[in-house]
Amino acid sequence: MRAQYDKEHFRKHSLPTPFYPRMAELSQDSSWHCWKGYLSADYFENVELEYFAIRNACSVMDLSPMSKYRIRGQDAEAFFDRMVTRDMSKLKPGRVGYSVWCNDQGKVVDDGTIFRFGEHDYRLCAYERQYEWLMISSAGFDVDITDETEGVAALSVQGPTSFAVLSKMGLSGIETLKPFGIVHFPYHGGKLMVSRTGFTGDLGYELWVGGSKALTLWDELFEAGKHYGIRAIGTHALDIARIEAGFIQAGDDFTPANHTIRKDHDRSPFELGLGWLVHLDKPNFTGRRALIREKEKGSRYRLVKLDIDGNKPAHASYIFHGRKKVAGVVTSAVWSPTCKQNIAFASLEVAIDDPLNDLWAEIYYQRELQWNRVWQRCRVHDEPFWSPPRRRATPPGLF
Amino acid sequence: MTDRYDALIIGAGHNGLVCAAYLAKGGQKVLVLERSEQVGGAAITREFAPGFKVSACAHILHMLQPKIVRELKLKTHGLNLNGPPIETISLAADGNKLTICRYNIEGAEVSDTDKVAYTRFIKRMERHARALAPQLLKTPLRLANAGFGNVIKLAGMGWDIRFGLGKKRMRDFLRIIGMNIHDLLDEVFESEALKGALALDAVLGTAMEPRMPGTVVTYLYRLAGGLKSIPTLPMGGMGSVTVALADAATSFGAEIRTAALVETVLLEGGCAVGVVFAGGEEVRAPTIISNADPKTTFLKLVGARNLEAGLAHRISNLRTSGRAAKLHMALNSLPDFTGLEQDALGNRLVIAPSRKYLEHAFNHSKYGEFSAAPAMEITIPSLADPSLAPAGKHVLSAIVQYAPYDLKGGWDAQKDTFVERVVDVISAYAPDFRDKITTVECLTPVDIEREFGMTGGHWHHGELAIDQMFMMRPTYGTAQYRTPIDGLYLCGAGAHPGGFVMGAAGHNAAQAIIAGDK
Numbered sequence: 001m002r003a004q005y006d007k008e009h010f011r012k013h014s015l016p017t018p019f020y021p022r023m024a025e026l027s028q029d030s031s032w033h034c035w036k037g038y039l040s041a042d043y044f045e046n047v048e049l050e051y052f053a054i055r056n057a058c059s060v061m062d063l064s065p066m067s068k069y070r071i072r073g074q075d076a077e078a079f080f081d082r083m084v085t086r087d088m089s090k091l092k093p094g095r096v097g098y099s100v101w102c103n104d105q106g107k108v109v110d111d112g113t114i115f116r117f118g119e120h121d122y123r124l125c126a127y128e129r130q131y132e133w134l135m136i137s138s139a140g141f142d143v144d145i146t147d148e149t150e151g152v153a154a155l156s157v158q159g160p161t162s163f164a165v166l167s168k169m170g171l172s173g174i175e176t177l178k179p180f181g182i183v184h185f186p187y188h189g190g191k192l193m194v195s196r197t198g199f200t201g202d203l204g205y206e207l208w209v210g211g212s213k214a215l216t217l218w219d220e221l222f223e224a225g226k227h228y229g230i231r232a233i234g235t236h237a238l239d240i241a242r243i244e245a246g247f248i249q250a251g252d253d254f255t256p257a258n259h260t261i262r263k264d265h266d267r268s269p270f271e272l273g274l275g276w277l278v279h280l281d282k283p284n285f286t287g288r289r290a291l292i293r294e295k296e297k298g299s300r301y302r303l304v305k306l307d308i309d310g311n312k313p314a315h316a317s318y319i320f321h322g323r324k325k326v327a328g329v330v331t332s333a334v335w336s337p338t339c340k341q342n343i344a345f346a347s348l349e350v351a352i353d354d355p356l357n358d359l360w361a362e363i364y365y366q367r368e369l370q371w372n373r374v375w376q377r378c379r380v381h382d383e384p385f386w387s388p389p390r391r392r393a394t395p396p397g398l399f
Numbered sequence: 400m401t402d403r404y405d406a407l408i409i410g411a412g413h414n415g416l417v418c419a420a421y422l423a424k425g426g427q428k429v430l431v432l433e434r435s436e437q438v439g440g441a442a443i444t445r446e447f448a449p450g451f452k453v454s455a456c457a458h459i460l461h462m463l464q465p466k467i468v469r470e471l472k473l474k475t476h477g478l479n480l481n482g483p484p485i486e487t488i489s490l491a492a493d494g495n496k497l498t499i500c501r502y503n504i505e506g507a508e509v510s511d512t513d514k515v516a517y518t519r520f521i522k523r524m525e526r527h528a529r530a531l532a533p534q535l536l537k538t539p540l541r542l543a544n545a546g547f548g549n550v551i552k553l554a555g556m557g558w559d560i561r562f563g564l565g566k567k568r569m570r571d572f573l574r575i576i577g578m579n580i581h582d583l584l585d586e587v588f589e590s591e592a593l594k595g596a597l598a599l600d601a602v603l604g605t606a607m608e609p610r611m612p613g614t615v616v617t618y619l620y621r622l623a624g625g626l627k628s629i630p631t632l633p634m635g636g637m638g639s640v641t642v643a644l645a646d647a648a649t650s651f652g653a654e655i656r657t658a659a660l661v662e663t664v665l666l667e668g669g670c671a672v673g674v675v676f677a678g679g680e681e682v683r684a685p686t687i688i689s690n691a692d693p694k695t696t697f698l699k700l701v702g703a704r705n706l707e708a709g710l711a712h713r714i715s716n717l718r719t720s721g722r723a724a725k726l727h728m729a730l731n732s733l734p735d736f737t738g739l740e741q742d743a744l745g746n747r748l749v750i751a752p753s754r755k756y757l758e759h760a761f762n763h764s765k766y767g768e769f770s771a772a773p774a775m776e777i778t779i780p781s782l783a784d785p786s787l788a789p790a791g792k793h794v795l796s797a798i799v800q801y802a803p804y805d806l807k808g809g810w811d812a813q814k815d816t817f818v819e820r821v822v823d824v825i826s827a828y829a830p831d832f833r834d835k836i837t838t839v840e841c842l843t844p845v846d847i848e849r850e851f852g853m854t855g856g857h858w859h860h861g862e863l864a865i866d867q868m869f870m871m872r873p874t875y876g877t878a879q880y881r882t883p884i885d886g887l888y889l890c891g892a893g894a895h896p897g898g899f900v901m902g903a904a905g906h907n908a909a910q911a912i913i914a915g916d917k
């Protein structure tokens with residue numbers, strides 16, 4: 001199922017995804033970046049409009065560059081159970097689970113979603129390339145691993161009207177699809193898979209097809225969405241939404257362990273606030289011993305969600321304790337247009353065991369090339385900033 | 400349920416037995432489980448033709464640590480080290496042999512300059528070896544998360560090298576340690592025959608040839624292990640060593656069960672709690688110690704899936720492909736080696752006439768072929784110990800290099816040709832050799848793997864090269880005898896300081912376990 005590429009493709013830095021022809025038409029400024037070897041749009045027209053499509057209407061983002069691996073075989077469940085921190089026996093066929101996986105030192109290699117299609121048939125989706133780690137992890141297991149990144153095209157369709165758009169498209173039965181569920185539809189002689197998953201913390205779906213059906217899917221989707229405010233979005237808009245939703249991003253909020261060289265620059269799941277994904281009662285998984293030790297001895301860092309005074313995003317700010325002692329740094333920050341809050345994630349050094357109630361951000365910002373500095377008080381926020389009930393409602397509302 | 404045993408040892412190789420003896424001596428209840436009918440692993444004597452017995456793998460005893468002989472009172476348990484000391488004789492087709500003793504050499508071809516140079520060279524190398532030797536009977540330090548104890552160890556190792564050697568010698572040590580033996584010998588000697596014979600010592604039992612970096616390390620290592628011993632052919636063959644060890648171990652209260660193939664290490668909650676035999680029977684103990692090689696231990700007995708991925712990956716990447724074969728020949732009388740007196744035949748005879756010879760021999764093995772003209776280490780142990788052969792008859796035992804484990808086309812179809820090749824080569828030095836042979840047994844690395852359970856048929860359970868030595872042996876994370884699986888330890892040649900019939904790995908493992916190095 002290899003997609004057909006121009007033989008000269010190697011002359012280009014990044015490959016186009018199957019949706020590229022449509023996206024190129026929409027892109028006003030040709031603003032692209034490289035996502036693991038593929039062209040990915042920063043935005044098409046205007047980041048604010050695209051962001052509001054996520055929160056108020058229906059947004060469509062090209063997910064094709066996501067690394068996708070098919071894992072099949074007798075031992076597929078055991079393989080995942082040993083690779084990831086979560087108890088994979090709980091993930092039933094037709095369901096999707098989010099997890100992280102670690103190296104032997106208990107530091108996060110990456111996070112991603114695991115789709116269980118059948119008893120012995122899975123797909124792993126990750127932001128980073130994972131083939132090598134999957135191969136390393138597969139020794140001793142009867143599994144077959146295929147990289148499907150090229151062959152499978154995917155769109156993330158997110159926002160309150162996303163359900164209405166998909167229904168309009170004729171995907172009947174989708175109303176019963178629960179969060180983290182999967183359904184399949186016959187699609188123009190091929191297959192369309194829909195999962196109720198996403199990275200926005202809102203009502204939304206992800207659509208998966210073979211590369212050859214990609215443009216048909218795009219066209220039918222936009223036709224169906226015409227009256228529902230459908231809009232193509234780039235990663236900038238998504239980034240705002242994912243911070244509101246409390247989702248961390250590899251490369252921003254942590255450096256994948258296999259990329260860190262310096263001591264202490266990696267992060268454990270506990271240090272990323274993902275302890276709920278770590279099932280230490282499993283007899284073995286990669287990183288378990290180190291995580292047990294960390295649990296006993298304590299972690300080095302703690303990732304917190306911060307609600308910061310003022311309206312200047314605290315990009316890369318230092319966080320201080322009592323405006324004196326450095327407590328950590330901001331890893332992601334944004335002004336949340338929906339919550340009307342200045343929000344951020346920060347990685348704090350746990351060693352400072354004072355209660356987290358006197359935190360300050362030192363924020364630098366520019367006005368006509370002049371740098372200014374403000375101190376703003378930060379409050380730790382335990383819940384995601386944005387998590388509307390419609391995210392989980394089944395059947396979803398027709399907004 | 401209370402366990403009957405404190406510790407189970409998988410494998411009654413000499414290291415397993417040393418470990419058992421020390422643990423039992425320390426008051427632990429130990430059960431040793433050996434897959435073969437016979438204890439000893441690669442250090443056994445066995446009959447290969449009616450009335451002909453031979454040391455089946457290891458045949459020259461040159462490294463057994465005197466501390467172990469003493470502490471385990473092996474002599475009172477029947478170890479007989481009174482065989483005549485042996486020298487090395489490098490054979491020459493024209494009879495112009497070279498005799499290499501510990502500190503001097505004799506041989507027609509060798510110049511006076513080389514003779515003087517040899518004595519100086521060996522003394523220089525032995526000094527370097529003495530800086531390494533203290534490491535052999537110690538647990539290697541830990542690389543990561545070095546605690547105070549490790550810092551002390553590191554300082555100790557530095558001290559041995561810096562102050563044991565002194566400034567000038569340390570500089571020499573650091574200069575040569577990364578070199579290859581080929582170039583080092585060129586700096587010192589004229590005679591190619593001498594260089595060939597010395598180079599063989601650096602590559603025997605390895606997958607290396609003299610021009611490979613790291614061959615000075617292997618050479619020094621061999622010297623370090625043998626500093627306090629005199630090479631000998633043990634009376635009764637190598638099996639006498641392990642029989643004495645087994646006797647010592649049982650005298651301290653250890654139990655030994657043979658014909659007991661362990662199929663899996665039993666894990667509970669990620670900890671090793673016992674073993675399961677092929678038939679399903681279980682034995683439990685809080686400490687499980689494996690004398691089997693690291694690949695067997697981790698990938699077969701524990702299973703890659705029960706390890707964490709990084710460790711499983713490092714273990715499966717260990718270099719364990721053996722390149723030495725062992726040939727045993729029953730001889731109806733002594734062959735006539737050109738230029739050699741009969742009483743010289745009891746020595747260690749080597750065929751390594753030049754370094755080029757070794758390189759050529761090695762080249763074939765790179766391409767999955769056996770050597771056209773292999774190098775050899777030959778002994779005729781029946782000369783000193785007539786009990787090994789019927790009256791008037793003899794056995795010849797030869798280590799033959801290079802015979803790659805992964806021979807192109809497989810060994811089954813080519814073993815006979817290989818044996819012919821070996822006989823041809825020996826015949827060049829002993830023209831009547833072929834007529835004397837009544838039976839031949841040829842153990843290729845594949846046979847050694849099958850019969851002795853050593854992955855790849857590798858002498859040392861894994862290449863003894865600098866990247867797989869000390870705190871990297873078999874790999875970091877498991878180089879201090881204990882493994883990441885709680886309750887599971889290594890005690891065999893795959894652990895520091897490696898193979899040879901030395902006993903050090905078994906000794907160190909026992910010390911680590913007794914010290915509760917948890």
Ligand SMILES: Cc1cc2nc3c(=O)[nH]c(=O)nc-3n(C[C@H](O)[C@H](O)[C@H](O)COP(=O)(O)OP(=O)(O)OC[C@H]3O[C@@H](n4cnc5c(N)ncnc54)[C@H](O)[C@@H]3O)c2cc1C
Nearest residue numbers: 410412413414434440441456457458459661892898899900
């Ligand atoms: C051809 C050859 C020639 C050699 N020549 C010399 C020499 O001249 N001088 C020298 O000093 N060294 C020599 N060596 C090296 C030396 O023999 C070895 O390094 C040494 O014997 C290793 O000892 P060990 O106890 O660590 O392992 P082994 O002797 O390999 O013992 C391991 C034991 O574990 C047992 N075992 C494995 N798996 C299981 C299981 N699942 N259940 C139960 N039992 C199991 C095996 O049967 C074996 O008895 C030679 C090696 C070879 C192969």
